[in-house]
Amino acid sequence: MLAVLTSSILDSAILAAAEEGETTVNPLLPADYDIIWSAVIFVIVLVFFWRYALPRIQTMLDERSAAIEGQIEAATVAKAEADAALEGYRAQLADARGEAAKIREQARLDGTKILAELKEQATAEAARITAAAQATIEAERQAALVSLRSEVGSLAITLASGVIGESLGDDKKSTALVDRFLADLEADEKAKAGK
Amino acid sequence: MGTPFEINRIMLVRFIAVAALLLLFWLGTRRMRTIPGRGQSLVELAIGFVRDSIVYNNLGEKDGKRFLPLITTIFFLVIALNITGIIPFLNIAGSSVIGLPLVLAVIAYVAFVYAGIKKSPLGFVKNSLVPSGVPIGVLLVVTPMEFISTFIVRPVTLALRLLMNMVGGHMLLVLCFSATHFFLFSAGGWFGLFSIGTFAFGFAFTLFEIMVAALQAYVFALLTTIYIQLALVEEH
Numbered sequence: 001m002l003a004v005l006t007s008s009i010l011d012s013a014i015l016a017a018a019e020e021g022e023t024t025v026n027p028l029l030p031a032d033y034d035i036i037w038s039a040v041i042f043v044i045v046l047v048f049f050w051r052y053a054l055p056r057i058q059t060m061l062d063e064r065s066a067a068i069e070g071q072i073e074a075a076t077v078a079k080a081e082a083d084a085a086l087e088g089y090r091a092q093l094a095d096a097r098g099e100a101a102k103i104r105e106q107a108r109l110d111g112t113k114i115l116a117e118l119k120e121q122a123t124a125e126a127a128r129i130t131a132a133a134q135a136t137i138e139a140e141r142q143a144a145l146v147s148l149r150s151e152v153g154s155l156a157i158t159l160a161s162g163v164i165g166e167s168l169g170d171d172k173k174s175t176a177l178v179d180r181f182l183a184d185l186e187a188d189e190k191a192k193a194g195k
Numbered sequence: 196m197g198t199p200f201e202i203n204r205i206m207l208v209r210f211i212a213v214a215a216l217l218l219l220f221w222l223g224t225r226r227m228r229t230i231p232g233r234g235q236s237l238v239e240l241a242i243g244f245v246r247d248s249i250v251y252n253n254l255g256e257k258d259g260k261r262f263l264p265l266i267t268t269i270f271f272l273v274i275a276l277n278i279t280g281i282i283p284f285l286n287i288a289g290s291s292v293i294g295l296p297l298v299l300a301v302i303a304y305v306a307f308v309y310a311g312i313k314k315s316p317l318g319f320v321k322n323s324l325v326p327s328g329v330p331i332g333v334l335l336v337v338t339p340m341e342f343i344s345t346f347i348v349r350p351v352t353l354a355l356r357l358l359m360n361m362v363g364g365h366m367l368l369v370l371c372f373s374a375t376h377f378f379l380f381s382a383g384g385w386f387g388l389f390s391i392g393t394f395a396f397g398f399a400f401t402l403f404e405i406m407v408a409a410l411q412a413y414v415f416a417l418l419t420t421i422y423i424q425l426a427l428v429e430e431h
Contacts, residue, residue: 030292031292034206034292037206038209042272045213045217048217049268049271053221053224056224057239059227060227
């Protein structure tokens with residue numbers, strides 16, 4: 001607007017000057033079309049930059065700085081979060097390590113206990129088996145002893161019958177004799193062993 | 196023809212340059228992204244250069260914001276119209292007739308006078324015309340000089356500097372390339388060898404003109420900014 005006004009003022013001055021000069025054109029004065037088109041061009045370019053290009057660039061720059069600020073802020077927040085998370089993970093890791101150590105220790109203790117129990121059980125079992133075996137052996141020995149005794153008795157009676165030439169008919173009597181003899185023999189044995 | 200809206204070749208060149216400028220920046224700012232693409236980065240770089248190293252550096256951000264559209268316009272308009280001087284088929288700077296430099300100089304003039312008067316009319320006049328600490332007797336000489344330097348020389352030099360640079364550059368290029376053409380096709384014989392030299396000069400001046408185009412745009416925008424800054428400055 002200003003430029004148009006200025007140029008029109010200039011124009012009228014030039015026209016006035018031209019009228020004074022009448023027919024001869026003053027070579028020092030520029031052609032009016034020159035001035036007019038210059039002014040028109042100036043106004044167009046001014047309006048373009050003023051109303052279009054510069055505001056757009058300004059808006060974009062504002063947006064950009066806002067975006068940069070936002071991003072910086074977001075980055076700060078993200079970093080804080082990451083730090084917190086890292087701290088959490090570290091704590092969890094330490095916890096987990098402690099837990100693992102505890103479990104390992106527990107397992108070791110349990111293992112030792114189980115081993116001891118098993119050993120104890122095995123020992124007891126072995127003792128039981130040994131005892132049972134001994135009892136069986138003892139019983140069998142007793143049975144063998146009894147049967148041997150009676151067999152030896154009858155054998156001795158038969159032998160003695162042969163020797164004395166008569167039957168020792170009274171079985172009851174002879175059996176008692178043999179028994180006594182054998183008991184004497186055992187006692188004798190025991191006395192010998194006891195010496 | 197002969198009307199105030201007459202269009203000649205230079206006017207046409209201006210329209211083309213401005214259309215290209217608008218197209219470039221329209222494409223560059225059409226889809227602004229927070230994460231810029233290649234095109235957007237270039238546009239941002241260009242606008243950022245004007246904003247930061249010309250405007251904000253001198254005016255600070257608060258005052259800079261008010262004058263940013265004006266200075267940006269001046270910078271890109273001047274550079275677009277200057278660069279046409281070396282673009283094939285256009286081959287003439289849009290700023291190489293007085294109209295455009297004059298209009299821009301008047302706008303810069305209006306801008307810094309407006310800036311000063313809006314801030315403080317008395318302070319502006321005093322700062323501009325009566326430097327503090329100068330004895331009254333000397334002021335008789337200094338004040339007219341300051342008046343001429345601030346209110347007459349500034350706009351005139353702004354306009355003429357740009358115009359003369361562009362006209363001069365164009366003349367040099369015309370000279371070099373027409374000489375090349377002459378030596379190569381018209382002079383005949385061993386004169387043809389001269390064309391190598393003149394073409395080399397033309398080539399060098401073409402590159403030089405690219406720099407001048409950018410430099411003059413920078414100078415124009417920077418000086419406008421500094422004039423505004425001087426008008427806004429507190430008592431000194």
